[in-house]
Amino acid sequence: MPLTYLDEFRSAPHVQRLLDELNERRGAELKIMEVCGTHTMAISRYGIRQAAPRGITLISGPGCPVCVTANADIDRFIEIAMLPGVIATSFGDMLRVPGTRMGLAEARSRGADVRIVYSPLDALKMARDNPSKHVVFFGVGFETTAPTVAATLLEAHEQGINNFFVQSVHKLVPPALEALCSMPDLDIDAFLCPGHVSAIIGPQAYKPVAEEFGIPCVVAGFEPVDVLQSLIMLAAQVDEGRSEVELQYSRGVRPDGNPQAMALLHSVFEPADAEWRGLGIIPGSGLTIGDRFSSHDASVRFQVDVSYSHEPRGCICGEILTGVHTPRQCKMFRKVCTPDHPLGPCMVSSEGTCAAYYQYED
């Protein structure tokens, strides 16, 4: 596998040149929010926050799909996992996320059959191989993951695999950004927009954010050169009084996104109101399973009581996801809340803001 492509985007001279350019800027102070967990990790891991000039503050937004999943949805999946005859499948990221009473890892230790899969297709195979079991997949993710889950549901439907179910808590990024923009106390000058999500939905999906809310957007890649170049592009927009959607990550994102994936997504899912941790219920920001596939919808098939659900006490994940606070401003951070004893998902998800700060920043 050739890596020259990667090395170019991590080349020290390139990085230095971009840093110099950013340092020469003499504009007003800038607050830039990234809304993608992979960006959050890249910024912490490469030390971009530290290296950026003083006038540029990087703030994390609601970019980690695991973190924005409401506790009630996590609890519902855990309750389903505890039902007899159920094999609960999930991406590994969800395993250690705490629910109200317990997380999936603890449910497993109490006898639930919880299995980690790398793709929803693995879960479908499990359903095919275990016809006497109900195999339930926890559909967590943004527009990036939803098409694969849609394809899996389509396959399950066509092949008549009736013991395969999905609990869909998939979420859509643009409605969340618009909801964020409508918050009265939002103090953000520009958005660093997600690369992977945009590869599916296309950069134009952020047009309302740029045009109606006047906040510049740049769709960025994930290497240090990508992020620095995108910061320069965002700073230029602000300094020149523009607010547009620009595409830095042109090697990964086509101007029209991926229409086939979007068509697939819409053929299976329907937009619905969804609850986001920290942002509350956002109209049309979630994806539920359409009527044609409702026999595979775990929330239809399994009725469980999660009236006990509540957000973790003392955890300010909500404020961190909306950029109101940083992890260092949380009293629990590093003291009570650690990756081994997390209070909220932001500390354990591999893309969580608190996890990024804990792991990489002093």
Add this chain to the structure above:
Amino acid sequence: MKTERGGKNILLAHGSGGRLTQELIGSVFRRTLSNSILDKMDDSAVVQLDGNLAFTIDSHVVSPLFFPGGDIGRLSLTGTVNDLAMAGAEPLYICAAFVIEEGFPLDDLERIVSSLGLAAGEAGVEVVAGDTKVVERGAADGMFITTSGIGLIPASVHISASAARPGDAVIVSGTIGDHGIAILSKRQGMDFQTEIKSDCAPLGGLVASMLDASRRVRTLRDPTRGGLAATLNEIAAASGVAIEVDESSIPYRSEVRAACELLGLDPLVLANEGKLVAFVARRDADKVLGAMREHAYGAGAVIIGEVQESEKPRVYLRTLLGSRRILSMPTGEQLPRIC
């Protein structure tokens, strides 16, 4: 084992202590591992030693049992040999206990024991005692091996995780993450075009040549579970120092880097089974590095960082951008059953 093959399989009776047990010991274990101490077949191996003893034990539950670059036999021998070597000891004698699942193919057992024997020969140790138990189907996943070993530490050697001092150079003996990726690729059926082999190897010889080159080797550790990240954090905590590592100087195979990029893994937390990290007084660092590079298992040795004075034990990584970020102790579930 669920699949039956044409060859013979291990039966519960092979672990009963009766005739079949004797047959198995004779035809597999003694034939392969024979030496004057083992051959006495007494209840205990009797050896004569004088000096500071290093004594250690390690269980091996790796899945799959055979992986590119090794198998559970080689791994279980080198695992214990390396733990002895990291204390600065000359590894000498090994005991091995095999827990085998009923139905396990005899051919596979022979391959594993033979591989363990070859590794023992390479490491210059003798397997002087052993034990075999057979458990019912489903009570073990094929085979588990526990090895224990003793070695002799020369009087002049004082190696410890708590001995790192500000100014010391941090050396790694070669590329990082090979074992973790070899296991993962085999287990997930991933094909990275070129086969990534485990680095599984006995490091006693490498350590001996390092100790010959300098009396100022302060700390040795093999970065197995938790990888380089865990090892450096353990040493920082034990020695009460900060360790700063230059990210760009850490050696990786390009295939391992590519696999990590693809899978979203951090190579710094991946297991190694034939690598060591050494903390050496700065003035002797080049001498030790030279000695390491002459050895097959240290040919890729490089200095990756240095020890700094610090109130808080910390490991820092100097990134490409010149910023300093922390390298924290890995948390949560790593890939299970890698060793």
